[in-house]
Amino acid sequence: MIALDVMGGDYAPGPIIQGALQAAHSVPVLLVGPQDIIKRELYKLDPLWERLSITIHHAPDIITMAEEPVQAVRNKKFSSLVQAVMCVKEGRATGVISAGNSGALMAAALFILGREEQYERPAIISFLPNYLGTKLLALDLGANTECRPGHLYQFAHMGVLHAQKVLGIERPRVGLLSNGHEDSKGSLLVKETFGLLKQSSLNFVGNVEPYGIFSGKVDLVVCDGFSGNVLLKTMESVFSMTRFWLEQMPLPDEKTRIWRDSFIEKTNHYVDSRWQGGALLLGVKGTVVVCHGSSDARTIEHALYLAQKYFQPEIKTGSTQRSFSGIVNE
């Protein structure tokens, strides 16, 4: 069962609950939020919802997007976000999803679930597409706006373990996001991290620019949460802009329309976060999926599949042990 923060997200609760209805045929969902609102929405969207594997956990309070994360989590114990994380802690759910205040989700995950001991900071990881049509991973995509070189070094290690698991590559090629592919390029943070990664046992290929990332030079990109967030959101919005332009341009005939729509449909699966579901918060003791504030029903539906897929306790234990020795040995 996956706990879903019903009140998190720019368009909550409608599309969040709709997403749960869409996924509930294969993923049992625990809807967390104000009981009356949830029930009203459920009956509105699907009067027969009770036949589905949907449970309600009442949480009367709401954390908004603009709230200071740590304060919000401390003061609002009965918010849908905090309660959803509590459900994982208490064993009522195997994972949690929120499209709400991502800082608050991270804080709640840290305070309530705790971090994996070998990592100082959790980080958000997700897939990026490349030219070749294969996938790569990138972290941190927004959990930490301020990072030190040691954090990025740890992100590289936790990212590699995740890449081994989800990409099935034994020695994933690790790149460091920079403003040039030359060794000398980068901010002070990048330059110091470069030195650390160069000396590590990882398959570190050096600095990468966005060109290198999207052309398939790496399997994993390491960056601080601020630039990672810019990278991810720029990718999504440029793709979305291109799609908009494709849809605006007058079509000569029906054949071209079919071709265009098929192109959009195919590429959506690579690029658009709504089809990816969300990103995983690595480095905490539990499965936590962070979704965009702008998530729609499809995003939430896919986030539920994702959370279900990544809850594999036996693999989690294995990876924790390996990552720990990995860092200690270097």
Add this chain to the structure above:
Amino acid sequence: MIALDVMGGDYAPGPIIQGALQAAHSVPVLLVGPQDIIKRELYKLDPLWERLSITIHHAPDIITMAEEPVQAVRNKKFSSLVQAVMCVKEGRATGVISAGNSGALMAAALFILGREEQYERPAIISFLPNYLGTKLLALDLGANTECRPGHLYQFAHMGVLHAQKVLGIERPRVGLLSNGHEDSKGSLLVKETFGLLKQSSLNFVGNVEPYGIFSGKVDLVVCDGFSGNVLLKTMESVFSMTRFWLEQMPLPDEKTRIWRDSFIEKTNHYVDSRWQGGALLLGVKGTVVVCHGSSDARTIEHALYLAQKYFQPEIKTGSTQRSFSGIVNE
């Protein structure tokens, strides 16, 4: 006459000289680099080049992409890059273009041409596209990988003056690149800059995410050179990736091919740096155009038009005075 660093760029000197040949019918070009190499290339590309408005300035040395910028500029006085900037200082050219080591170009511009007194740091500014098909400006796109809030504050002011000139908007809407549009979002740098811009007399609309930028919420985006570089290069490479996918997908007929090619052609003009020519270095005493390392002949051709267009000494003086009082009054 525009001085062109013939040896700067990943594919130099061939495409650089080809670009000069393409623009020379309307922009007089001063080719700066090793005389024998330049002549050989010119005769190879256009045996009748001497009919064009092309002059050669001999500079035997080369600064490579990987060199430490400040050292390179200090040690290589007779490099094509340093000599090209010197040509502006000595009045032999009205502007300079290089697709070489951008750090070295900035250092040379600072040491040789000097900075405009009211600004502590120069910044790279260029156009970005948006959904609406209009343009906006963004700075800094890569000149400063480390910035303090005061620098970003000054970038906003120099950017606004440039926007007034090139976009013709009296009070351009200024946004600050962040990892969320809420006031509370951002790195420490962004948070402090937010406070400064909020109190300024500029038309500051607050934090913007890439979504906000590309949806047309702002006329000018302010960011540090590292994230700005990520923003710009991600935009370009995602667009280029989409174009690649468009070209890979099998076509049903000739009509669809024409439609697709016309789409690519149209959007290229918005998005691709090769059609934009390059970016302008603001805050130095002279017209300096920074091109991508990957510049091809078309980039250089357009960079020459750009450098020619922005050399308007009377406007430059006007803008300097206005920007100075703008900062002092606040």
